[in-house]
Amino acid sequence: xxxxxxxxxxxxxxxxxxxxxxxxxxxxxxxxxxxxxxxxxxxxxxxxxxxxxxxxxxxxxxxxxxxxxxxxxxxxxxxxxxxxxxxxxxxxxxxxxxxxxxxxxxxxxxxxxxxxxxxxxxxxxxxxxxxxxxxxxxxxxxxxxxxxxxxxxxxxxxxxxxxxxxxxxxxxxxxxxxxxxxxxxxxxxxxxxxxxxxxxxxxxxxxxxxxxxxxxxxxxxxxxxxxxxxxxxxxxxxxxxxxxxxxxxxxxxxxxxxxxxxxxxxxxxxxxxxxxxxxxxxxxxx
Amino acid sequence: xxxxxxxxxxxxxxxxxxxxxxxxxxxxxxxxxxxxxxxxxxxxxxxxxxxxxxxxxxxxxxxxxxxxxxxxxxxxxxxxxxxxxxxxxxxxxxxxxxxxxxxxxxxxxxxxxxxxxxxxxxxxxxxxxxxxxxxxxxxxxxxxxxxxxxxxxxxxxxxxxxxxxxxxxxxxxxxxxxxxxxxxxxxxx
Numbered sequence: 001x002x003x004x005x006x007x008x009x010x011x012x013x014x015x016x017x018x019x020x021x022x023x024x025x026x027x028x029x030x031x032x033x034x035x036x037x038x039x040x041x042x043x044x045x046x047x048x049x050x051x052x053x054x055x056x057x058x059x060x061x062x063x064x065x066x067x068x069x070x071x072x073x074x075x076x077x078x079x080x081x082x083x084x085x086x087x088x089x090x091x092x093x094x095x096x097x098x099x100x101x102x103x104x105x106x107x108x109x110x111x112x113x114x115x116x117x118x119x120x121x122x123x124x125x126x127x128x129x130x131x132x133x134x135x136x137x138x139x140x141x142x143x144x145x146x147x148x149x150x151x152x153x154x155x156x157x158x159x160x161x162x163x164x165x166x167x168x169x170x171x172x173x174x175x176x177x178x179x180x181x182x183x184x185x186x187x188x189x190x191x192x193x194x195x196x197x198x199x200x201x202x203x204x205x206x207x208x209x210x211x212x213x214x215x216x217x218x219x220x221x222x223x224x225x226x227x228x229x230x231x232x233x234x235x236x237x238x239x240x241x242x243x244x245x246x247x248x249x250x251x252x253x254x255x256x257x258x259x260x261x262x263x264x265x266x267x268x269x270x271x272x273x274x275x276x277x278x279x280x281x282x283x284x285x286x
Numbered sequence: 287x288x289x290x291x292x293x294x295x296x297x298x299x300x301x302x303x304x305x306x307x308x309x310x311x312x313x314x315x316x317x318x319x320x321x322x323x324x325x326x327x328x329x330x331x332x333x334x335x336x337x338x339x340x341x342x343x344x345x346x347x348x349x350x351x352x353x354x355x356x357x358x359x360x361x362x363x364x365x366x367x368x369x370x371x372x373x374x375x376x377x378x379x380x381x382x383x384x385x386x387x388x389x390x391x392x393x394x395x396x397x398x399x400x401x402x403x404x405x406x407x408x409x410x411x412x413x414x415x416x417x418x419x420x421x422x423x424x425x426x427x428x429x430x431x432x433x434x435x436x437x438x439x440x441x442x443x444x445x446x447x448x449x450x451x452x453x454x455x456x457x458x459x460x461x462x463x464x465x466x467x468x469x470x471x472x473x474x475x
Contacts, residue, residue, distance in 0.1 A: 006470065012462050013434040019415050020336065020435045026327055030343060031320055034350055038316050206324075231328050 018227065025205070025231070099169045101125035101146050101158060106169035108160075115159045115168060115182050118148035125160065149182055153248050157181060172207050175251040177238045188235035188266070188277050195265030195274040198222050201284065204257040211235055212253050214261070224265075226276075234261065235275045245283040258284040308367065312357050319357070323350050326368065329436055330375045336431045337379035337424065349378040365445060372438075372446045376428065383424065411469075418468035426461035433458050 007015065099106040101123070125146035147161065148154045149168070156174050159182070160167055168182045176184045199221035202214035211233045216226055226232070242251035245259065253259070260282040265274030304325070310318030323330075330349070334342040353374050360370055422430060432443040433454070440458075444451040 007466060009462055012465055015411070015415050016419065016430055016434040016465070019419060020332070020431065026331065026346075027343065030347070031324065034323070034347060035316060035320060037347065037351060038319070038354055 099125050099127060099144070099146070099158075099160065101169070102154075104155070105172045106158065107172055108167050108169045116150040117159060117161070118150050120148060122147045125158075152181060155248055156250055157183060173212075173253050174247070175236045175240070175242075175253075177236075177240070177251060179238070185237050185240075188237040188275065189239075193267055195267040196222050196224055198226060198263045198265065198276060199261070200226065200263075201258065201260050204253050204255055204259065205231065207253065207255060214259070217258075232276055234263070234281075235266075235277045236281075237277060240278045241280045243280060243282040245281050251281070253281070254286060257286045260284055311354075312360070314358070319354050323353070326371050329368075330371060332435060333372060333428070333431055334375055334379055336427055336435075337376070338382045341382055345378050345382050346375065349375045352378065366442065369438075369442050369445045372432070372436075373448070376446055414469050415465070418465045421468065422461055422464065426457050426464070429454055429457040430461050 099108060102125075106125075122145035125144050127142040127144060144160045146154075146169075147159045149157055149159050152158075155171060156176060157168055157170050160169065170176065170183055178184060198219075200216050201218040201220070202216050204212050205215050206213040213231055213233050216228055216230045216232065219226060219228060236251065240251065245257070246252055261276075261278050262280040262282075263276045263278040266277045267274040307318045307321050307325075311322045327346075331342060331346060334345050334349075338345050353371060356374070360367065419427070419430070428447065429443060432438040432446060433440070438446065440451045440454045443454045447454065
């Protein structure tokens with residue numbers, strides 16, 4: 001090893017970044033706590049008079065949130081932490097954007113245009129409580145009718161029409177690429193130029209809403225802009241090939257998956273750093 | 287070996303879907319706001335961790351609530367959202383430091399040790415860098431995090447800190463000099 005007796009600025013900055021570009025992920029209860037605090041922070045100052053029905057509704061709404069949040073924290077306490085590696089519980093995602101259906105979590109995506117809904121009788125699904133503070137403010141879960149979409153496996157996508165027509169929900173961890181799906185992953189490489197190639201091993205730590213987040217564990221090709229331990233989003237698009245990481249014919253990842261990623265950097269005009277667009281994702285273990 | 291840098295989600299332009307998330311969050315959508323903060327959390331957490339140590343979670347909770355309250359007033363044409371978010375967290379960290387009326391907690395040794403597990407680095411260098419970083423003043427430490435770790439340029443760092451660009455450059459230069467001297471001393475002893 002070269003003794004860094006007089007490292008250049010670049011060498012010094014590199015050493016600093018390597019030493020400090022790590023941070024513990026947020027604890028499991030961080031965002032649920034924030035969610036509840038946001039709900040409790042809903043302004044009620046203008047409704048000073050209890051006699052006012054709107055004031056009463058507001059106070060009752062806050063009370064319901066308190067109960068919901070208290071219940072959440074009790075559940076969290078009983079379940080204990082597992083370092084953030086557990087699969088996302090239905091209810092741990094974004095409120096209003098998450099649907100629980102047949103014990104699975106789905107992420108919602110509004111789409112334009114009609115969806116061909118199956119004529120079969122709809123089943124019931126739940127919009128989880130603590131996550132649903134935005135619209136109704138009722139602080140309790142909401143039951144919705146879940147429709148199968150004609151020609152689409154309901155384990156991948158379903159639709160609900162109760163509150164937002166043509167809202168399609170995609171099961172967490174699935175990345176439908178075929179444009180025939182009502183929702184399919186977008187083209188992520190538009191308006192940017194290819195920058196460089198990467199090949200690295202990574203672990204899936206979060207499935208996110210639009211893309212999974214991974215932690216880079218080992219770099220094989222080109223470390224520029226990527227560091228071991230970096231937490232990055234993978235911009236899966238229609239060109240991404242999945243190897244051993246498919247389910248029901250669709251690209252699929254779960255939290256904890258160890259994957260080998262071949263990717264290219266895609267730098268948009270003015271961007272400080274490129275997006276990582278995986279051309280291939282190979283499942284190593286899960 | 288290349289520098290480890292911030293997640294690419296922090297760069298401009300943002301991922302597809304990002305503008306819609308920002309719009310919804312600005313309109314008061316809690317779900318979109320959470321999504322937005324999850325996207326920036328890693329970078330903001332790094333900054334808070336280096337400034338206030340183990341109080342980072344508490345400071346971030348308060349910061350995110352402030353951000354939610356102030357987001358509707360944010361004007362995209364007046365600057366980058368990323369810079370603005372970091373500025374809010376930075377000021378919250380300052381408030382925390384003022385409240386404590388003492389210097390921030392030292393960076394835990396295990397954080398550094400994990401980060402420098404690269405085989406091309408020896409433990410001596412890792413130790414030397416860790417010790418040197420821990421001895422930086424809070425002002426220099428913050429500039430180092432913004433510039434060397436999070437990849438801010440001097441202009442954006444100056445906006446986060448609310449100081450002139452020249453001050454950022456000066457602090458960065460002083461920090462590098464201090465770190466360089468510390469490393470030199472370490473290896474000459």
